[in-house]
Amino acid sequence: MSRASLSKAPHEVAAMFDETAGRYDLMNDVMTFGQMRLWRRAVNAAVAAQPGETILDIAAGTGRSSEPFAAAGAHVVPADFSLGMLRVGKRRTATLPFTAADATRLPFADDAFDVVTMSYGLRNVVDTEAALREFLRVTRPGGRLVVGESSQPTNAAFRRIYSTYLVGALPTVARTLSSNPDSYVYLAESMQAWPDQRTLATRIQAAGWSQVQWRNLTGGIAAVHRAIKPA
Numbered sequence: 001m002s003r004a005s006l007s008k009a010p011h012e013v014a015a016m017f018d019e020t021a022g023r024y025d026l027m028n029d030v031m032t033f034g035q036m037r038l039w040r041r042a043v044n045a046a047v048a049a050q051p052g053e054t055i056l057d058i059a060a061g062t063g064r065s066s067e068p069f070a071a072a073g074a075h076v077v078p079a080d081f082s083l084g085m086l087r088v089g090k091r092r093t094a095t096l097p098f099t100a101a102d103a104t105r106l107p108f109a110d111d112a113f114d115v116v117t118m119s120y121g122l123r124n125v126v127d128t129e130a131a132l133r134e135f136l137r138v139t140r141p142g143g144r145l146v147v148g149e150s151s152q153p154t155n156a157a158f159r160r161i162y163s164t165y166l167v168g169a170l171p172t173v174a175r176t177l178s179s180n181p182d183s184y185v186y187l188a189e190s191m192q193a194w195p196d197q198r199t200l201a202t203r204i205q206a207a208g209w210s211q212v213q214w215r216n217l218t219g220g221i222a223a224v225h226r227a228i229k230p231a
Contacts, residue, residue, distance in 0.1 A: 057076055079106075104134055
């Protein structure tokens, strides 16, 4: 799963994930039946980190998504608005420069990064369009955007099954395993409300990005969108 906004204020969302930070990665694995690991690998492949590149990993949470970029020789900045997540991440990997950041007001200079990536956190942002414009601002001309996010299954029958899981089974599992099950009920609602792949691609292009494309994962439950900042 990832984070969401819906009708909650940003500080309420941050507090919700501060509370779940300690078991966040485990809960993601359980709730997605291990698919989250595959989805993150797809994001890693799309980023294709190179030695010496600078990468902003926004909504990095505990930094698990940032580790492969660092291992590839890139300089990666894991950023998140949840201080609880950042604290857990810093205890796990003290060498990474964890940074508190709001996706709509990034504390970085123009053209600072070769790649901006966000894994399953864009739903969390109150103003998606403002965040996409900020990502564009801090990316160098010719640089890359990679967004992994929950999406909409492309098969109608599968979409009904998936919706049933989100509404019924997922909250039940969350109540068994999580100390804050209401946060996962909230996430399930946000996943249902999130737009489909083409709509997100249109929003990315409208923010100023070019060459927008996407790849469906697990029948469209998730998708990876890619784009380039015009030179």
